[in-house]
Amino acid sequence: MPQNSLLIVQQYPQPPERFEDFLRLLFERHQLDLFQSRQRLLGRSLAQLAQGARNELEQISASLAEAGHVHWLIDPVPPAFAPRRIYGLETCSSGVVFACRDEKVEFAQGTNVLAVLADVSGGLADKLMARMLAGNAYRGREAMQAEGPQQLFSMILQGQPVLDFYRLDKNKKITAAVRVFPGRFNPQGLGEAATLSSRKNLEALLTLMEEQSAAFQLHVDLGVALLPGCQLRRADKNDQDALRQNLNGMTRYGWLMADLWRHGSLPRQTGGNLHQSVGPGGLGTLLMAPLMASGEIDREATLGAHPLMDELRDEFTAATGDPDKAGSNNRQNFARRSTIPMLPAPPPNSPAAWTAQRTWTLILVAGGFIVFFLLLLADRSDLIDQIAYHSIASGAVPFVLAVLSFAYGFYHLRIKRKIENTPTSRIRSVAMGMVEVKGNARRKYALVAPMSHTPCVYYRLTRYRKDKNNRWQAISVASSDSACFFLEDGTGRIEINPAGGRVRAGTRQEGFPGQVGLTRFDSDQTEKWQEEIIVEGTPLYVLGFASNKPAEGESLREEVQKSLRDLKQDPSRLKQFDLDGDGKICVDEWDAARAQMEEEIYHQRLLQHSQQRRRQEDHIVIGRQPGRPLIIAETHCETHLTGKYRNTAIALLLLSTMLLGAAIYLLLDYLN
Template sequence: MAKTTNQTPATNQDQSRGFLLYNRRPALSEHVLESLKEAEAITGINQSELRMRLMGLGIGALNINRCLNELEDCAADLRFIGLNTTAVTKEYVKNGKLPPAARHINLTDSTIKFLDANENTLFKITKESELLIIITDLSGKTVKHLMTAMAYTGNAINKTFDEILKKFSIAKPAAIFYSLNGDSENGVYVDSDIFSYMGLNDKLTHSKGSNFRVMVKEAMAMSKSSITDENFGISLLPGANPEWSRGKSPVEKELGRYTRYILTAVEKKLLPFEAESNEASDEETSPSLSGDKPGTYPSNKNLAGMNSSKGLQPPPNINYSKITSFFQTSLPELIVGLIVIVSPFSFFMSGVKSISAHQVFWKMAAGSAIVLAGVLMFCYSLLLLYYRRMVENTPTSKIRSLSMGMVELSGKSRLYYDLRTSATKTQCVYYRCRYYKYQQTNDGSRWALTRSVSSGKIPFYIEDDTGRVLIKPKGAIFNIPMATQSFQGSYIPTLSIQLHDPNTKVVEELIPERARLYVLGSAQVEKHGKKTREIIIDKLRMLKQSPKIMSEYDINSDGQIDVEEWEAARSDVERMVYAESLANGPGDSESVVIEKPRFGLLPFIIADSEKNLIRKLMFRTWIFLFGGLSTMGFSLNFLVNFFR
């Protein structure tokens, strides 16, 4: 295969910078999810962000700002935990160019030759050739349509290579052919707009798109083996992220850099991508990744079960005002809110020197307000200490064996509603999305927030190896580092929206599905449906509306239902309802949910892990304890000096 020049001189190697290349996946297997914690320690990138980066198609790149030696060590560590990665230098990618452009083709039974304008052979395919074939649409329209479809369905682009080839061929198709037999980059570039297909001979058709497909398929059939790639513009790799609106020349420049990524991925065995054995067997999260040809991705049938939101209802609309949202938060958050409100007012009033008519009153009010702020901070520190002790002393339960009352659970988040982020349509259990506009002002330039959208705290499941339980997070303290996605002046990867304006930016923060969560809350029984008495009343009402059934209880046949006859009917209805209840069991009439405790100052906390939560609670305890004591000391000293 072609050997890439992804090396630097020994004297400059330590100064070289680069990227980590890795395989993106349509869905993450259990093995990959379990490796994220170790991957975070290796790369320094948060688990949630790694989860988002690993999702998708094609090749991805991590920019972790390390020298080449450290990148190669990092890649080796990631391979050791089962994540196939390799390092590529930025300079190698930056210098990437397209191979010579062909103008003609000559197809025979044993060879395919690509010729320049002077009929000189640029590239030849024989039955012994091993090929890398990269196809794309230079207009970008097909890529945008594919990614828009991905945004609406919430799935990876689940089309075979043949289907994508057909879509590309009816736009402005282009292809790059590389030989993997030699020791150098030997390839040819075909731009369908300036290419003649007359040399296809008896395979020639009247359609340029059909001729392009014939050329690619004949090359694949002629060669000994072929690896295909169709993800240019989808993978969004650094330096290879095309701006389709700028015209063909800039897009071709980005395509040249993209080929360097793909050549490195092929050389380092990242392509063709093959699922690990445990990943391929994980039917729930990652079906078989075998395509129709090497280097292709799953067909629609293979991906049919990948959408975990299938059958879920959309989330309810939550339109709380800021005041309503404030009073629906947890008690600790209310206390912090009061501290924030009282403290600035207190310190401002303590600086008032010349209010002649009410100077004494305002100084007393300022001192008293500062004392109140200090007392609140001190009390809040004790509450945080109480929470920390409860987290440490409450044993972690399995969902199947949890008991009613305060309970501690650890597991993975799962969807209860089909919740997706507003911009990229990423599945999650919670998100915040902020839209910014770059504005010039007299004081300079800055990103100004124009709109903010949040999902609100809507129910979701937490799941472990024994079962799942519903979490109702209203009133909970969220202590979770969220995954962040930021997009500026270009197409968002899933293409839910376009950002053609470079002065526009979108920042998404989310808790994705299958994120590792820790929950400390109250397990309570929630009843559903009607009570037995209500069911009896409904059936009696229906009985009255049915003269035929009522006549069966008219024992004396006088056309009237007397008291004794009505009591007999009522008794029959009651027996029938109770019999149905016993026969059907409790069914879905009762379920266990985790929600905010109904009494006292008991906590309701959702975090990423118990260890991190304990560390954060301890840090905040000391901060508020020191702040409260300092504030009270300052305010008492102020009042003592005032009354002297």
């Protein structure tokens, strides 16, 4: 049975010019699937575009050559042998000699050497996905970048690296191969370059082989390249079966790279541009390529319900739609993205403001402690006992608790009525004062939850620690109150300041310090955290006070003073205010100059204000005012929110009634 030929292509980090037309040509002329062709041609590595009979692939190769796409049409040579594991090496004038179990393999000086460095744990795809998503979280979607060869090299060394060396003859055919496991060979043959670090010894060995060889190629794309038989499975150190399969895939990858080198020069992967921007239409491809290469998903799963399906579906629509329209949309999207600035860093958390209510509460509590401490110093413990007895027996303590419960319950009832009586406003028509708005939350800053690293508009992190009785107690609470965010409803966008407000987040997660993921629970831990977040894009209900933002920049007075200082340093301009020509500026002349400067700056501001249309989020903010509530709730309906306040108010009022009854009963019994 004849072996199928392979058509391998060099992927593009960005769609080339008239890329959609070329995809349609492949579909109409060669019946290649549009979706698969797009995924195979876009990325940062190598991919198999097609396989089959050579005469059929030659026609596709002709189309690729006509369009200028770098590709290889090869008849792959099956691996004749696997690399032999080395246990030591020796450097001599003739080259490098590797000591294997039962023989020595020599790489003579001036030989062609092909090297493959890979993470056999199969974790490279996960790391790439994590770094890309983290870049999206911190820097925004438009600032995402693909990892370059140097970054891949560093990421591989942090996993379970394995290094293969292939000795090639003049015809680029493999004649020998060795395999290096870091930390499992004697590095004395490296001479002065030998260190105690297994990773450093690996780098030194790579440098040595590159210096000894006539032509050297290093490949680090195993686990990312979409090549047949070269997929890596996720495996830990104890999963010997998966590790064995990954090593076999590494062998097939090395022989395939030798085939490509023999059929044409391969692009060098140890240099070049280390940061490639993700261009229009390339985001989904760059994110999906590692998953597809690792065998985690296939085309059917991708078309099903993968989280990145929205992005891929947009790319597929662009590939299958009208070519001219798709190309125009891509150019417009690229122009739009290139002008979008990155999200700024969130401001530091500001300390809580000391309001008059907090000040009086602190004074009362401190005064009570001082009185109690003075009574203890005066050795009047009997007086303390009498005060405690009479306070409870007379019903004073239950009465105070009843008053507090009544006040707090009435406060919740007042908030419920405020929510019901405040009409919902469109953001575009928000008036100054108490307003009620609904919309989707959008980030103003690159805010990320501290534990789950989720892009969000608000977070509250509570840390708990077990006490002596093995009960959880809150030890600290941190939140993003100082980071404002936007709320938009289709008619406009407005800024929300959550400082001092009641924030009800709908997403709550628990975990432990240093935990990866949020699904593990371990009762033996002595400290845990609870994270409440509002994810970007979540529908929110906001009740608060709309006001104008404080004016930013210099005031009119400051601008006038700056202009007058500049005027003093410009003698030629001062002459026009010297009306009597005596060469000095008197008080009246200086007042005239000041008045002229004020008039010029005032007219300049009016002109700028008329030319620039101020956006609503630039000058209006919804926040908390003294005596006015601020409620930010992640809820689907207003009735659900008012129901919670109603139930809380009823419970507190019932508790207040019961405490008042107990206080009256104790008072009557005390008087009798």
